Amino acid sequence: MKLNIAIIYGSVRSDRQGVRSVNFFLKKLSERGVDTEFIDPIKFPLPLLDKMYKEYNPEKAPVNMRKISEILTKADGFLIITGEYNHSIPSALKNLLDHFQGEYFFKPSAIVSYSAGNYAGVRSAVHLRAILGELGTPSISSMFPIAQIQKAFDNDGNALNDIYEKRSKRFLDELIWYTQALKKAREKGVPY
Numbered sequence: 001m002k003l004n005i006a007i008i009y010g011s012v013r014s015d016r017q018g019v020r021s022v023n024f025f026l027k028k029l030s031e032r033g034v035d036t037e038f039i040d041p042i043k044f045p046l047p048l049l050d051k052m053y054k055e056y057n058p059e060k061a062p063v064n065m066r067k068i069s070e071i072l073t074k075a076d077g078f079l080i081i082t083g084e085y086n087h088s089i090p091s092a093l094k095n096l097l098d099h100f101q102g103e104y105f106f107k108p109s110a111i112v113s114y115s116a117g118n119y120a121g122v123r124s125a126v127h128l129r130a131i132l133g134e135l136g137t138p139s140i141s142s143m144f145p146i147a148q149i150q151k152a153f154d155n156d157g158n159a160l161n162d163i164y165e166k167r168s169k170r171f172l173d174e175l176i177w178y179t180q181a182l183k184k185a186r187e188k189g190v191p192y
């Protein structure tokens with residue numbers, strides 16, 4: 001079964017580091033034959049939330065909002081990659097997530113967190129898990145925390161430590177399992 005997974009990343013800093021892990025996961029997913037899309041808030045800038053996408057007439061919605069909605073709708077699952085800003089998720093990530101709603105429903109998500117230090121963004125991951133549940137894209141049990149992101153991958157997303165190769169196998173096995181299972185289930189219908 002062909003799957004499509006959208007990677008959502010939330011940093012718009014000019015010196016952002018987390019994009020290294022985006023490149024790593026784009027490669028790992030494509031090695032498994034999964035189609036991917038990268039929702040980069042720098043490439044698709046959104047205003048601070050005024051109206052959600054669903055509140056617009058689609059023909060009058062801002063073009064980036066429409067493009068993101070199309071990518072989310074096509075996706076069967078989501079990989080959310082979050083840094084940690086003051087123990088929570090970056091505001092650009094929250095702003096992006098909040099613009100959409102039905103696009104997420106009955107699809108799984110998985111959380112990658114990272115930070116410059118040794119705590120690997122786990123506090124933001126815990127906040128993100130609650131947000132994703134509310135959005136209708138419950139997150140899988142495994143998480144993928146990355147300490148010292150600046151030393152973990154090169155700019156092209158090659159892991160600089162074998163541990164990330166090993167951990168990513170089990171993590172993506174689980175995400176793909178849920179993504180396939182829920183895709184099959186959605187084909188038979190959804191509760192609402």
Ligand SMILES: Cc1cc2nc3c(=O)[nH]c(=O)nc-3n(C[C@H](O)[C@H](O)[C@H](O)COP(=O)(O)O)c2cc1C
Pocket residue numbers: 011012013015016017018019083084085086087088114115116117119120121149
């Ligand atoms: C506004 C701000 C708040 C931060 N707060 C935390 C924090 O609470 N915990 C932490 O481990 N690192 C924190 N950091 C450091 C980040 O882990 C580090 O800058 C990381 O590279 C940010 O991700 P990005 O480069 O993809 O934007 C913070 C950085 C910024 C810019």
